[in-house]
Amino acid sequence: MTMFPKLDPILHSELRLAVMSILIGVDEADFTYLKKQTGATSGNLSVQIDKLMAAGYITVEKGFKGKVPHTTCKITTAGQEAFNKYVESLKEYLSASK
Amino acid sequence: MTMFPKLDPILHSELRLAVMSILIGVDEADFTYLKKQTGATSGNLSVQIDKLMAAGYITVEKGFKGKVPHTTCKITTAGQEAFNKYVESLKEYLSASK
DNA sequence: TAGTATAGTTTATATTATAAACTTGTTTAT
DNA sequence: ATAAACAAGTTTATAATATAAACTATACTA
Numbered sequence: 001m002t003m004f005p006k007l008d009p010i011l012h013s014e015l016r017l018a019v020m021s022i023l024i025g026v027d028e029a030d031f032t033y034l035k036k037q038t039g040a041t042s043g044n045l046s047v048q049i050d051k052l053m054a055a056g057y058i059t060v061e062k063g064f065k066g067k068v069p070h071t072t073c074k075i076t077t078a079g080q081e082a083f084n085k086y087v088e089s090l091k092e093y094l095s096a097s098k
Numbered sequence: 099m100t101m102f103p104k105l106d107p108i109l110h111s112e113l114r115l116a117v118m119s120i121l122i123g124v125d126e127a128d129f130t131y132l133k134k135q136t137g138a139t140s141g142n143l144s145v146q147i148d149k150l151m152a153a154g155y156i157t158v159e160k161g162f163k164g165k166v167p168h169t170t171c172k173i174t175t176a177g178q179e180a181f182n183k184y185v186e187s188l189k190e191y192l193s194a195s196k
Numbered sequence: 197t198a199g200t201a202t203a204g205t206t207t208a209t210a211t212t213a214t215a216a217a218c219t220t221g222t223t224t225a226t
Numbered sequence: 227a228t229a230a231a232c233a234a235g236t237t238t239a240t241a242a243t244a245t246a247a248a249c250t251a252t253a254c255t256a
Contacts, residue, residue, distance in 0.1 A: 003135055004116045012112065013213075018102045021191045031234070037101055042235055044214055050236095051212095062235095067222065069234055087192050093119045094185050111244075129203070140204055142245055148205095149243095160204095165253065167203055 005089040008082055010055045015040050016048045020083050023058060023075040031071040049073060057082055103187040106180055108153045113138050114146045118181050121156060121173040129169040147171060155180055 011017055018038045022029055029037075035045050049071075052058045057079030061072045075083075109115055116136045120127055127135075133143050147169075150156045155177030159170045173181075 004112075004119070004137075007112050009212090012110070014102075014105050014110065015213080017191050021102070035234090039102075041215065042233095043216075043237080046234095046236055047213080069221080071235075090188065090192070093115050094188070107243090113244080133203095139246065141206080141247075144203095144205055145244080167252080169204075 003092075005092055007089055007093075008086050010051060010057065011082060011086040013048065015044060016052055017086075019045075019048060019052060019073070020057065020075065020079065023073060024080060024083055028072050028074040030073070034073065052079070055079075055082075101190075103190055105187055105191075106184050108149060108155065109180060109184040111146065113142060114150055115184075117143075117146060117150060117171070118155065118173065118177065121171060122178060122181055126170050126172040128171070132171065150177070153177075153180075 011020060015038060018040075019034055022034060022037055031042075031045065031049070034040075034049075035042060038045065040048075049058070049060060052073075053060045057076060059074050059076055061074075063070055063072070109118060113136060116138075117132055120132060120135055129140075129143065129147070132138075132147075133140060136143065138146075147156070147158060150171075151158045155174060157172045157174055159172075161168055161170075
């Protein structure tokens with residue numbers, strides 16, 4: 001792509017972008033919250049969270065809340081940077097005639 | 099997705115978005131021009147142009163320029179509307195804390 | 197006329213997204 | 227106490243997508 005910057009494939013996904021969008025505005029969020037906010041299925045969310053983690057864009061802590069398993073996600077600095085860069089890149093696509 | 103609008107899958111594709119981004123700013127563009135501007139391979143471009151056409155977002159005219167085959171693409175009204183809507187939807191994802 | 201270039205299309209493959217099925221454990225009703 | 231339903235995920239299978247490789251057809255060029 002000559003005039004269009006490459007879009008980070010990790011972020012160029014509807015659900016992963018939604019997750020990142022939530023996480024960037026909040027200190028942390030748990031699995032259930034992310035599921036409710038995004039409307040995703042558990043399976044899909046689980047997979048996409050894994051990918052974001054593998055990319056180093058979020059950290060995932062698995063523990064228990066009382067007796068129930070509980071997963072907390074938090075955006076990393078790398079994740080914030082990648083998100084910002086993605087937004088900047090997208091702008092090149094969205095602003096026609098430039 | 100409850101708080102995030104669904105992103106038009108036809109447009110949520112790097113190459114198709116690039117093509118639409120070019121076409122929205124220009125009266126028409128031919129295959130070769132789109133290929134150069136996007137840096138895409140011919141095969142990929144051919145396939146994605148087909149999909150945009152199938153979606154009714156662009157028109158494709160195949161003819162000859164002298165003796166050489168020549169394909170001209172033009173955005174449709176539906177395509178412009180879809181593009182604008184996509185941009186609006188994306189904003190919901192990009193503006194954190196909203 | 198053999199070789200290279202142009203303008204694509206078709207087909208095959210690799211990657212992704214998504215849903216369905218499953219696991220593990222908990223709470224609730226009987 | 228135990229079966230039924232629920233919660234929080236994970237794993238696996240399938241469907242959809244993107245992309246590249248191979249191919250077609252014609253034209254130009256040495």
